[in-house]
Amino acid sequence: GERNPGQPEFLQAVAEVVDSVWPFIEQHPRYAEQGLLDRLVEPERVVMFRVSWVDDHGRVRVNRGYRIQHSMAIGPYKGGIRFHPSVNLSVLKFLAFEQTFKNALTTLPLGGGKGGADFDPKGKSPAEVMRFCQALVSELFRHVGADTDVPAGDIGVGGREVGYMTGMYKKLANRADAVFTGKGLSFGGSLMRPEATGYGTVYFAQEMLGTRGRGLEGLRVSVSGSGNVAQYAIEKAMALGARVVTASDSGGTVVDPEGFTPEKLALLMEVKNQRYGRISEYAERTGVRYEAGKRPWHVPVDVALPCATQNELDARDAAQLVANGVLCVAEGANMPCTLEAAHAFEAAQVLYAPGKASNAGGVATSGLEMSQNALRLSWPREEVDARLLQIMQGIHAACLRHGRRADGTVSYLDGANIAGFVQVADAMLAQGVT
Numbered sequence: 001g002e003r004n005p006g007q008p009e010f011l012q013a014v015a016e017v018v019d020s021v022w023p024f025i026e027q028h029p030r031y032a033e034q035g036l037l038d039r040l041v042e043p044e045r046v047v048m049f050r051v052s053w054v055d056d057h058g059r060v061r062v063n064r065g066y067r068i069q070h071s072m073a074i075g076p077y078k079g080g081i082r083f084h085p086s087v088n089l090s091v092l093k094f095l096a097f098e099q100t101f102k103n104a105l106t107t108l109p110l111g112g113g114k115g116g117a118d119f120d121p122k123g124k125s126p127a128e129v130m131r132f133c134q135a136l137v138s139e140l141f142r143h144v145g146a147d148t149d150v151p152a153g154d155i156g157v158g159g160r161e162v163g164y165m166t167g168m169y170k171k172l173a174n175r176a177d178a179v180f181t182g183k184g185l186s187f188g189g190s191l192m193r194p195e196a197t198g199y200g201t202v203y204f205a206q207e208m209l210g211t212r213g214r215g216l217e218g219l220r221v222s223v224s225g226s227g228n229v230a231q232y233a234i235e236k237a238m239a240l241g242a243r244v245v246t247a248s249d250s251g252g253t254v255v256d257p258e259g260f261t262p263e264k265l266a267l268l269m270e271v272k273n274q275r276y277g278r279i280s281e282y283a284e285r286t287g288v289r290y291e292a293g294k295r296p297w298h299v300p301v302d303v304a305l306p307c308a309t310q311n312e313l314d315a316r317d318a319a320q321l322v323a324n325g326v327l328c329v330a331e332g333a334n335m336p337c338t339l340e341a342a343h344a345f346e347a348a349q350v351l352y353a354p355g356k357a358s359n360a361g362g363v364a365t366s367g368l369e370m371s372q373n374a375l376r377l378s379w380p381r382e383e384v385d386a387r388l389l390q391i392m393q394g395i396h397a398a399c400l401r402h403g404r405r406a407d408g409t410v411s412y413l414d415g416a417n418i419a420g421f422v423q424v425a426d427a428m429l430a431q432g433v434t
């Protein structure tokens with residue numbers, strides 16, 4: 001706390017991991033050596049920089065840009081870029097810390113990082129978004145590279161923004177490095193990358209339900225958010241026979257007892273993927289109920305998939321979901337459940353998966369994009385999807401291996417934290433004190 005004043009999200013993420021790994025370290029004292037934990041909670045490098053750009057009215061605007069290079073122990077720094085007014089050092093340090101363990105869980109050779117800016121893309125013209133991306137990369141380019149640091153998208157950064165950033169990187173670096181993932185298909189992107197996080201989250205939920213002899217077929221599912229992760233979580237849950245009854249954005253929630261259909265999802269995508277549309281507009285066009293200012297968690301469901309942002313599901317929401325008989329909660333977003341909410345789910349024997357396990361499909365597929373770029377070829381959709389499913393099943397198995405309690409039940413929270421920690425810690429111990 002004293003070392004990181006004013007960084008509540010970072011301290012929250014660290015506390016969650018330390019709670020899980022501390023008893024494990026006591027049982028395995030080699031992980032208490034080399035100042036391992038002290039080194040792990042300190043990013044290897046933090047870059048903060050000015051991003052100045054000119055808006056459509058000729059006014060100079062100044063934002064703050066960041067890149068947190070948390071750990072290179074396993075491979076090049078890897079993690080998304082976020083554009084949102086709430087971005088600050090604490091949020092990005094928490095995300096980079098989490099990313100390090102998540103990337104280790106994928107078993108691919110990826111280190112951990114995260115970056116972004118306190119830029120609000122809402123209401124900005126396409127030309128302004130492009131100039132902002134170019135201004136950001138005019139500094140970022142000197143810190144990244146295919147074997148150094150490979151950014152990707154996140155909140156507010158999708159295919160369009162990754163395209164602009166890649167273009168400016170090539171111009172400044174004079175290199176066609178595979179330096180971003182989430183690229184367009186015409187310049188090195190991977191099939192299935194847009195779908196990967198949402199699909200992966202649902203694959204993980206399916207695996208968890210399987211441990212209790214269930215599947216998604218016929219279950220009621222609530223999803224929060226309506227961005228990249230939420231959209232493809234809805235699509236895959238529907239495809240596996242679930243009824244998805246909610247979606248949301250920062251303005252409110254839609255509640256649809258009949259459930260999403262492919263047609264409704266197509267309309268949601270049309271509304272949300274252009275001009276930062278509001279989900280209230282989707283509600284107006286479909287006649288589905290809209291609850292302004294509300295979150296989805298009061299709606300009774302079997303499975304909840306929080307896919308919007310950090311700390312969007314608190315202890316009260318968790319109590320409500322438990323009272324309504326929820327079976328399974330899989331995080332599509334990063335740290336959407338507060339620590340109290342996560343503990344409430346575990347205490348009630350709800351199958352609860354932390355994001356570093358359940359949403360790792362996105363970065364895993366980014367890793368597959370890097371592999372394809374290195375091979376200078378591209379794999380068919382079925383091949384990428386099969387590898388994604390296999391990776392999610394592997395993470396699920398690792399959680400079971402490391403998360404089994406004395407009474408035979410499983411803590412996916414402990415399992416994911418310990419499995420990720422062991423990978424990173426083994427790599428760090430072997431490479432000495434650096």
Ligand code: NDP
Nearest residue numbers: 154155156197225226227228229249250308309333334362
């Ligand atoms: P998008 O920008 O595509 O969508 C974000 C969604 O969350 C939007 O519906 C947005 O609503 C909502 N949202 C964002 N911030 C807030 C907030 N402060 N309060 C309420 N709602 C909010 O982002 P992604 O779908 O890519 O990311 C969603 C989450 O998933 C994030 O936590 C991200 O870190 C995580 N994630 C993403 C991965 C990926 O591959 N994209 C990989 C792994 C994790 P509105 O439109 O109103 O802003």
